[in-house]
Amino acid sequence: QVQLVESGGGLVQPGGSLRLSCVASGSMSSINVMGWYRQAPGNERELVARIRRGGSTNYTDSVKGRFTISRDNAKNTVFLQMNSLKPEDTANYYCNALGFTGIAYWGKGTLVTVSS
Numbered sequence: 001q002v003q004l005v006e007s008g009g010g011l012v013q014p015g016g017s018l019r020l021s022c023v024a025s026g027s028m029s030s031i032n033v034m035g036w037y038r039q040a041p042g043n044e045r046e047l048v049a050r051i052r053r054g055g056s057t058n059y060t061d062s063v064k065g066r067f068t069i070s071r072d073n074a075k076n077t078v079f080l081q082m083n084s085l086k087p088e089d090t091a092n093y094y095c096n097a098l099g100f101t102g103i104a105y106w107g108k109g110t111l112v113t114v115s116s
Contacts, residue, residue: 002026002105004095009110012085016114020080022095022107033098034071034078038091038112045094049080062088085114 008020020036035050049059049069057069068081078095095107 002097004107006095006107006110009112011113013116016085017083022078024076028076030099031097032100035096036080037094037096040091087114090114
């Protein structure tokens with residue numbers, strides 16, 4: 001089992017920045033990929049960014065150049081640095097951990113609101 005706890009969400013003006021954190025605990029040796037997903041009201045959950053154990057990353061096109069995912073393996077923490085935020089980035093952001101066996105774990109989410 002893996003437990004995930006997100007933090008760092010909040011209200012920010014367009015053009016501003018936020019840094020999300022996800023602290024993981026449990027059987028971390030079973031985890032291959034860590035990622036961030038988001039879900040806006042009325043929309044399906046979508047992948048924002050993910051980082052593999054080896055450090056390679058993927059981003060959805062709409063956040064490329066603005067968001068950066070990173071991980072601190074020693075602290076079992078994954079970060080999402082979000083810059084140049086836009087109103088369309090408003091959503092609940094969820095941390096995800098994907099195991100080598102395909103099992104997925106989810107945090108409860110943190111709300112990001114981009115508004116003036």
